Amino acid sequence: MSQTIFERYGGFAAVRKIVSTFYEYCLEDEVMAPYFADVDMRRQIDHQSKFISAVMGGPASYSDDHLQRVHARLGITHEAFLVMAGLFKEAMEDHDMANPDVAAVMREVVSREHLVVSA
């Protein structure tokens, strides 16, 4: 039986680190930071960890509907989405994920752009 990416990298413990690094980058980035000005980062990181766990084949807890609903009023642009994707990729690479796995997760993330971008 083939393991999921989630299982191969050690489950939630791995996701937590990647997501934490990702938000460090987001808050330092001039395009990304404004989106998080009034955001409770604790909850944000919590949600994102669950979402990324699901994308990596871990316990699924996010539907596309949900994703769309929570991003609908944020006015996220295509450019911001690209920056986000780049930072996320960098965070995964920072935590020594193999290229094919990074690519697989990125495909999942990028395929949801239409749910997230609204401006």
Added chain:
Amino acid sequence: MSDPGKPDPASPPAPAVASSAEAPEPTASTAPVSLPDLALRSIGSAVAIVDPATWQILFENGLFFEWFGPEAEADVPLASRMEGLDLEALSAKLEKGRRYTWETEVTSGARTVTTEVEVRRLRHDERELLLVEARNISKRKEAEYLLDSYSRMAEKNARDLQREKERAEKLLLNIMPRAVYEELRDYGSTTPQRFESASVLLLDFVGFTDMAIANDPTSTIAELNDIFSAFDRIVELYGCERLKTMGDAYMAVSGLPEANPDHAVNLAKVALRMRRYIERRNAAHPEAWRCRIGLHSGPIIGSVVGVQKYVYDIFGPGVNMAARMETLADPMQIVMSEATWMLVRDEFACTDLGEVEVKGFGTQRIYSLDAEASGRFA
């Protein structure tokens, strides 16, 4: 935080060319100390300023010296004092305008402390410098360890639960067809379904009750279990379904829940092989088992019955007819209704047993199923 790039000149290890092996503390109490310097000395972080060209440490505070002090007296560049520092990775990160961080363990007194070291660029008087700052993150590591250990446990429990769920599903699939199971799972109930064309087989053993009394009941049941298990394999081989057993009776169906145009032929093959199995078995065992088999084809209703104790069962006159055929059979005979005979007569050798009165069904013509037309089971 205070700018360590310009510490007070009065500070003992002033931004000299390199830090020395002399710890700054011993003189600290006697020399006058400026406030920024006092702050820098008392702060809980280890701080150093490094020249990126030579990697020489230009300044370090007391804690930095305590945590990352050189082993020898010689001035040594940063990398040899800090374990886990990857200069290549550091350069790559700084190049991108990012900070470089890594975690390393240091000894502080008798304890081992986990620190997170961060390196970032700093400009001072037109000069490129690096600020190296290490923080004690032992507390955070403890919390992370706890969290990771707990989530591993939760993940393991989730996997166990999933396995258990699959096991339960497999068990339920043994007692009901998949389509029915899915309906039950998704809607909590099932609707009875009518199968227009299906076949039913009923098998019973002659004198089973007497056998169980005359012999050791335990071994009789064990033998029955062997026989039924063999029947299960035969039934599966021909794509039919074992529906249930009731005591020494065995019921199998074909043509439900998935329609199958060959339902009667398949079940007839099953019947012949069951009888042959008993014959072979009797030849090799002291105990002789003798069965009667009844076959009937027609419309049948299938449904789950019960709420807590699910049973998938079949209903309708067709089921009763199969039971009547079985009671009409002589020991080791297979008797079928005319409806089944119509469907199998081209492929099997059958004998017309004439018309008989069948309770609840009036006068019926019945047939015995003798062998496959090829004569293989003659």
